[in-house]
Amino acid sequence: MSRMMEFATPFSTLSTSLGQDVGWLTSLRKEASTYFKQHGLPAKKEEDWKYTSLQRLGQVVWEHTSKDSTILAADVEAVKQLDDAYHLVFIDGVYSDVYSEVASLPAGVIALPLSESLDRVEVSTHFGQQAIIDSPGLTALNIMLVSEGAVIILDDNVAIDKPIELVFINTGNTSDLATHLHNVVVLGEGSAVDIVETHIGLTDAAYFANQITEVVLAADSYLKHYVVQQASKAAFHITHLSGKQAKNSIWQTHSVALGGKLARQDLHTQLLGEAAHCVMDGLYLPRGEQHIDNHTRVDHAVPNTTSEELYKGVLDEKGRAVFNGKVVVHQDAQKTDAKQQNANLLLSRRCEIDTKPQMEIYADDVKCAHGSTVGQLDEAQLFFLRARGLTELEARNLLTYAFVSEVIDQVTIPELRQSLTTLVEKSMPAVAATT
Numbered sequence: 001m002s003r004m005m006e007f008a009t010p011f012s013t014l015s016t017s018l019g020q021d022v023g024w025l026t027s028l029r030k031e032a033s034t035y036f037k038q039h040g041l042p043a044k045k046e047e048d049w050k051y052t053s054l055q056r057l058g059q060v061v062w063e064h065t066s067k068d069s070t071i072l073a074a075d076v077e078a079v080k081q082l083d084d085a086y087h088l089v090f091i092d093g094v095y096s097d098v099y100s101e102v103a104s105l106p107a108g109v110i111a112l113p114l115s116e117s118l119d120r121v122e123v124s125t126h127f128g129q130q131a132i133i134d135s136p137g138l139t140a141l142n143i144m145l146v147s148e149g150a151v152i153i154l155d156d157n158v159a160i161d162k163p164i165e166l167v168f169i170n171t172g173n174t175s176d177l178a179t180h181l182h183n184v185v186v187l188g189e190g191s192a193v194d195i196v197e198t199h200i201g202l203t204d205a206a207y208f209a210n211q212i213t214e215v216v217l218a219a220d221s222y223l224k225h226y227v228v229q230q231a232s233k234a235a236f237h238i239t240h241l242s243g244k245q246a247k248n249s250i251w252q253t254h255s256v257a258l259g260g261k262l263a264r265q266d267l268h269t270q271l272l273g274e275a276a277h278c279v280m281d282g283l284y285l286p287r288g289e290q291h292i293d294n295h296t297r298v299d300h301a302v303p304n305t306t307s308e309e310l311y312k313g314v315l316d317e318k319g320r321a322v323f324n325g326k327v328v329v330h331q332d333a334q335k336t337d338a339k340q341q342n343a344n345l346l347l348s349r350r351c352e353i354d355t356k357p358q359m360e361i362y363a364d365d366v367k368c369a370h371g372s373t374v375g376q377l378d379e380a381q382l383f384f385l386r387a388r389g390l391t392e393l394e395a396r397n398l399l400t401y402a403f404v405s406e407v408i409d410q411v412t413i414p415e416l417r418q419s420l421t422t423l424v425e426k427s428m429p430a431v432a433a434t435t
Contacts, residue, residue, distance in 0.1 A: 201232030247273025
């Protein structure tokens with residue numbers, strides 16, 4: 001019996017109007033539909049899903065068409081991370097031309113909804129090529145049901161003067177809403193841009209966000225990519241970032257995961273050109289009964305490439321997290337330099353972390369290191385701070401923030417760094433206990 005038959009979801013019978021007359025997309029949809037009908041949702045028998053069950057997700061009959069969403073301009077402004085930025089806004093899975101601000105983009109830059117970009121060669125060439133349909137995840141489901149997304153394209157030697165922020169809002173107006181958005185980012189040679197993804201649920205409504213972002217970096221290009229996830233505490237929020245990098249390209253990704261009943265981010269890059277470099281930083285703070293996953297993979301495919309990973313988690317109450325990081329150094333990838341670190345702070349006896357940093361190395365002239373730590377606040381440090389006049393709550397808060405600040409300090413946009421500092425301070429248990 002296929003796993004598809006075990007679930008009450010109507011996924012296999014749904015259709016979408018997006019790109020019905022576009023041959024390449026129709027072909028991809030058919031391939032994705034065939035795979036999903038055969039395999040359904042990934043099961044815990046899959047290695048990358050062994051700690052994460054999608055059984056509750058599969059028991060909900062999801063609504064795939066949003067009702068008209070009423071949201072004020074002030075509410076949209078309040079959830080943006082950046083004021084000084086270009087904005088593409090999506091409300092309940094629908095692109096909002098009213099609240100988006102992309103009219104003044106410089107020459108050589110395209111930022112449009114996917115629905116207006118299907119005729120562009122960059123989209124038809126790269127859509128569905130980095131995120132693999134037949135992988136045990138939700139890629140097939142996304143491609144089968146994709147309804148919208150963002151497309152960002154930079155010509156050669158273009159550097160944008162300010163960031164582009166993609167704002168994804170769930171208003172809670174549609175019960176059990178499922179959205180399947182697909183973003184495509186293509187940077188030409190020598191181009192550079194900062195992109196911020198903001199995901200937020202305005203209410204405690206249950207919803208399902210299944211999103212893919214595919215990234216293509218040409219030679220000498222530079223992308224700083226930030227993801228701020230504040231989904232509803234009742235939401236299933238699953239994202240997949242996948243890319244490939246040419247020579248001398250740099251991709252820096254920074255993610256902060258605060259919300260979601262079940263939240264998961266899969267991040268994969270292929271270093272295909274010499275001197276390509278990637279940075280993956282992440283911070284996750286599950287509380288209550290939240291479950292937050294981070295799964296990363298870096299493929300060093302050619303010589304002289306470098307990568308750095310740092311993920312930190314602060315877990316409290318019955319919060320649970322998973323870190324599964326893999327670095328693969330292929331046979332010809334001599335002179336690879338790869339670092340991977342996962343550190344976790346447990347503030348409760350009831351929380352749980354499953355951490356699995358790993359490296360597969362098939363070359364002999366490399367410099368690679370990886371590790372994982374799990375622990376509690378240092379009692380000696382707490383005593384030291386309390387002896388100098390801090391209350392126990394203040395001391396715990398200070399040490400907790402010191403632990404996470406290493407990740408926040410990597411953010412180079414001052415406005416975003418301040419916003420994240422505020423969000424993290426409000427989310428930390430010690431602060432929450434005082435409010």
